[in-house]
Amino acid sequence: MIGIVDYGMGNLLSVFSAFEYLGADVMICKDPKQLAEADRIVIPGVGAFKDCIGRLHSENFVDTLNNEVLIKKKPVLGICLGMQVMAGRSFEGGEFKGLGWIDADVVKLHPAEAEQLKVPNIGWNEIDCVPGIPLFAGLPPRPDLYLVHSYYMKCNDPRDIVATYTYGHQVTAAVLKQNIFATQFHPEKSQDNGLQILQNFIKWTPECQKEG
Template sequence: MIVVIDYGMGNSGSVVNMFKRIGEDVLLSSDPEQIRKATKLILPGVGSFDNGMENLAKYGLIDLLGDKVLRQGTPILGICLGIQLFMEASDEGELPGLGWIKGRAHRFDPATLGELRIPHMGWNGLDVAKEHPLVQELEHDARFYFVHTYHVCCDDPADVLTTTTYGIDFVSSVARDNVVGVQFHPEKSLRWGMNVFRRFANVAV
């Protein structure tokens, strides 16, 4: 059972619907018992970093997720805010993140973007930094939908899965062991996003 974690931070329903479209058994839940039983987890999210961490704490999920992900090795996919919560901290807030990936989420610097607008919004491609099942046989024309003002920076380059160019080259997905995160929205990325979900559901990470 894939469990999409419902912690009040938006876009969960569309993630669930996309998994159902590809025929996967999926549940939207904040119930600790359901999360404990999950074979794979999804941490989606739209909103601010501190609100995300506060909501995880309010639902009593921080220690539970740490046990599931770090001790038991349950695969987890973070989406948009989810990838940022995997980090140690963010320029957007003051609370510590989950700290599963060493690094920080930084705001796009207008000085480096020229005439490009913040937030980064729209379709963009991925440059693959290392081999991984999530991007295995990635289509040459693959495009993914982004909406974000902050982007993650990894202390360890080995954690970088893909980069994307928007004025600068920024980290658009990360992977360390069973922890995978994407800055883009697979649930809004048509067939390319469906393929990302399909790979996560069907291939061990």
Template structure:
């Protein structure tokens, strides 16, 4: 199975690539949108700001390719950190910016969502399942620790799209999903055994 990691100028490609290779994936760094049509599954990583991320995706021609391969062809997509946030309808980071609109919701700074702790949320934290039987959580115990680095969080419009939360001054989205589209706020590539298992589970879903 071949995995494309989108290179749009705002992702930590090396560590994501190594982690997928460790779980048996044939990894391609996608430098052009045409690559997405040649693979079995797609990963949208990301670090940085929502407006800049969406600008890079739009200018690079990635939005149309993602719409065609993910929404129409139903290829599984995993968004990581900023990549997860850009799945939303709108991001409110400095200036309100339209997202991909793949999963209904908005992205807001965590202190606007009730968090009274230090921003950013950085470090290991427990993840609590809302849908423990979901394929992404196979062989990963509830309340496992994952590694977070973020100041903004995804607030889903529909409760069924929220698969897991983490507690940091308030309840924040940790994993979202809709059909073949998945997003995790934490970094699975930095989350040791639990993170590797989640990537395996994403691969297993794609093989269904």
């Protein structure tokens, strides 16, 4: 069973529909207790960082998530803001503490002015994926994936980064750390390439789970 964290923000329906389309058992979890029944967790999200972490706290998701993800090591997928909230801190509209699962800061995209690149970046971009990652199995080289964002996750440990793209500078497109996988792009909006990644997530057994 895949549990989608519903903390009152973001387009849950598309993520839910995509997993259902792939034939997975999926439920929307409004109550943190429901996450205990899930063997995989998805944190979606669209909006501002401050609201996202604020609602995770006020809806009492933080302790449960820490327990399910950091102690029980359940595979987790963060999407867009659901990725950024895993960082230690964010500088979107101030300075805010995140879940701290990934050693990173969330900072604004900063292409040089001369490049005339628009922020937010909205649209399809070719993503460079690290080879051999099971979550990227079956994708064409440099797959086109859909992004909508103004901020990105700047990782302090480059080993966490498994996909990037160039937007004036190098931008983190996906991170992987033990049982934690997160993408800046929207797999649920990226047609076949995105569905392939979600399918891979459904089947994924993280190395840390194999050992334990």
